[in-house]
Each structure stands twice: as C-alpha cells, then as structure tokens.
Amino acid sequence: MKQTNYGFSKVVNLGYEEAIEKVTEELKKEGFGVLTEIDVKATLKKKLDVEFKPYKILGACNPPFAYKALQSEEQIGLMLPCNVIVYVNNNSETVVAAINPMASMQAVKNDKLAEIAATIQGKLKNVINNL
Numbered sequence: 001m002k003q004t005n006y007g008f009s010k011v012v013n014l015g016y017e018e019a020i021e022k023v024t025e026e027l028k029k030e031g032f033g034v035l036t037e038i039d040v041k042a043t044l045k046k047k048l049d050v051e052f053k054p055y056k057i058l059g060a061c062n063p064p065f066a067y068k069a070l071q072s073e074e075q076i077g078l079m080l081p082c083n084v085i086v087y088v089n090n091n092s093e094t095v096v097a098a099i100n101p102m103a104s105m106q107a108v109k110n111d112k113l114a115e116i117a118a119t120i121q122g123k124l125k126n127v128i129n130n131l
Helices: 016-029 040-048 063-072 074-079 101-105 111-129
Strands: 007-012 033-039 055-061 082-088 094-099
Touching (some): 007 111, 016 055, 016 082, 033 040, 063 111, 082 111, 101 111
Antiparallel strands (some): 007 094, 082 094
C-alpha cells in the first residue's frame, strides 16, 4: 500500500468495474455504505465535452462513527463522508485509494475526533489491503 499525506492507495489486479464492486463489498464488511457515486469521466464529458480516464468517487459512510463524529463536532459534516476513489492510471492499471481521516481531522482540534479518525483509518486500510 502506498501512502501520501492525505490518503493511501493500491494498484489492484482487477478491472475497473470489478474493482468498484469489490471495494463496495469490502466497505460493507467494515460497516460502510456507499452514499454517493460520482462518475468523473461521465461528468467531465457531459459538462466540458472532454475525454477523461475512468474515475469514480465513492462517498462512503459508517453510520455509527459518523454519528459519534457529529456528536463530537457539529460541523464535521463538512468532512464527511469518507471518499474512496477507483480509477485507471496512465499505465492502464486500476487503482483504489481512500482518504486518510487522520490527515483530514488534524485541522479540527478535537481529541474525540482523533480517536474516531484512527478507528476509521484502520477500517479503510483493511478495505484497501483486502483488495
């Protein structure tokens, strides 16, 4: 798994559509549901008439932890849900990446959120590792 300052990713040995299905299944195993799906390729084609690689943003939510976060910080909804992306890179490889909630929550100085973010980080890393 590759890690950046704001997320972690993995090249997977799956086709694009298969990776979306598999990541959705793995998210469910960790208690997440996918609330939103943004097909970036289709959106850019429709709005700008440009070609773009296959790229989908999945807005994943774990309701019990989202509820805890909202109880701890009223405006934390600005940073929810947890985004997971699936795309085909320039080498024609399928990549799955997830936000690092520890990075996004550092902006909010709230110890309760740090604990929640650490738990969610572990769950999202499990999803990526299990692909």
